[in-house]
Amino acid sequence: GLNGEDNQSTLAKRNQSLTYDLFAPEIIANPYPLYKRIREEDPVHYEASLGYWILTRYQDVEAALRDERLSSDRRTLFIQQLGNLDVSLIQNFLQLTGNSMIEKDPPDHSRMRKLANQGFTTRALESWRSIIQKTTDTLLDQVQHQGYMDIVSDLSVPLPSLIIAKIFGVPESDRANLIKWATDTSSFWGAPSKNIEELARKADTSAAQFTAFINQLVAERRQKPGTDMISLLTMAYTEQNLDFAELPSLCILILNAGRSTTTDLIPNGVSALLNHPQQLQKLKDNPALISSAIEEIIRYDSSVSFVFRIAKENIEIGGQKIPAGSVIALGLAAANHDPAKFPLPDNFDIERSPNEHLGFGPGIHFCLGAVLARMELNICFSTLLKRFPNLQFDSTRPPVPRRSTLVFKGFDALPVRF
Ligand code: HEM
Incomplete structure (x- = not known):
C-alpha cells in the first residue's frame, strides 16, 4: 500500500x-x-x-x-572497455564472442540453445565419465610420489581444459594452442585498463586463429563424423540446413564458460572442506553425500x-x-x-x-554445462579424497591470498599435503 x-x-x-x-x-x-x-x-x-x-x-x-525486460547482449560493455581505441581492433573477437548465445536474447537465443543442447546428450555425457576419471587420475599420478601438491596448478587449471579438449576431439598436438586461444579471449573481459590495447590485440589474434581452427575441424568432421562434441554439433547444424558460421562462437563459449568456472570452483571447494573438518569427516564416512556436498560448495563459495x-x-x-x-x-x-x-x-x-x-544462473541461460560440471566436480572430489585421505593445508608454505575480480572468485594457488 x-x-x-x-x-x-x-x-x-x-x-x-x-x-x-x-x-x-x-x-x-x-x-x-x-x-x-x-x-x-x-x-x-x-x-x-x-x-x-x-x-x-x-x-x-x-x-x-527470468525477466524478459533485461537483455544479455553486453557487447556495448566490450566496446566501452576499449576507451579511445578503435573498435576494428577487436573485430574478430567481437565476431567470435559477440555472436555467442550467452550474449543473445530470444528468439535468437532459443534457436541457438536448442542446437547447442545436441552437444550435451545423455549418451555423450555418459561417454565423458571415463575421460574425466582418466584425466583426474593422470594428474594425481603426477604428484602422488611427492606427498604435496598445488590444487590449482597441478589439478584445477589443467583438468577442465584437458577434458574439454578430449570431448571436442582436438588432437593432442593442438591442445596447447586451444588453451592459449581460450586464455587470450577470456582475459580481455574485465581487463584492467592500463594494458587494454595489448590484451585487445591478443584477444583479436587468438579469436581469428580459433575461428580458423574450428572451421577446419568442422570441415573434417562433416566428411568423417565421430562421437566427439564438434561432430555432434556439426551434425545438428547440418540437419537443420544451417550455416556453420555460428559454430566457432558456440565452441569458444563452451570452452571459455567451462574453464575458469571449474578451475576456480575446485580450490574453493577444497578450501571449504579443509576449513570445516567435521563436514569433511562426514563426507569421508559417507561418500554418497558427494552430490549434496558439491551443491553446497557451489552455494557457499561460487566461482561466478x-x-x-x-x-x-x-x-x-x-x-x-x-x-x-x-x-x-x-x-x-x-x-x-x-x-x-x-x-x-x-x-x-x-x-x-x-x-x-543460483550458482548456475537459472532462467533461459541456465548453465549449459551444469551436468558436465557436476560430473567433473563429483569425480574430482571423490577421487581426491579416496586417493589422498589425509589431505590437509600445507602449513609449511605461506597462505596464498584469494584472487577475485568482481565476477570470478578463486585461488591463484592452494598448497596441500597428503
Ligand atoms: C552459463 C556457471 C561450468 C557452459 C552459465 C551461467 C552461469 C554458469 C552462472 C549463466 C550466465 C548468464 O546467465 O549470463 C557455471 C559454473 C560452472 C560452470 C559455476 C562450474 C562449476 C560450465 C561448463 C560448461 C559451461 C563445464 C561447458 C563445458 C556454459 C554455457 C553457458 C553457461 C555454454 C551459456 C548458456 C546460455 O547462454 O544459454 N554457467 N558454469 N559451464 N555455462 Fe556454465
Missing part, C-alpha cells in the same frame, strides 16, 4: 549517496560480510563508482534472471559471483527506478547467502536441503 511505497522511496532517497568498495583487499578475501551489509542497507543498490546497479537479495536476483544484464526499458526493482540502458549486476553469490532463502547462510553444511542455489 501507500505506506509501503513511502517507506521504499524514503529508503531509496536515504541510500542514494551510499557507496561501497567492492575491491578493498579484505573484501576480495571475503566479500560475504559486505554483501550482507549491502543487502540490509540498500538491496537494490546503484554503485556510482562502478556505474552499475547491484542486486543482492535472492528474490530479486532470481526474478531478474555476478552475471550482468542490461535494462531494455525503464524498470522498477524493489522500489528503485532503473532507467533503460542501465547495467545491472545480479549478485549470484550474494543471493546464495541470503538468510531469507537459506537458514544460517554462512554455515557450510554438506547436507543442506533444500539447496536451491
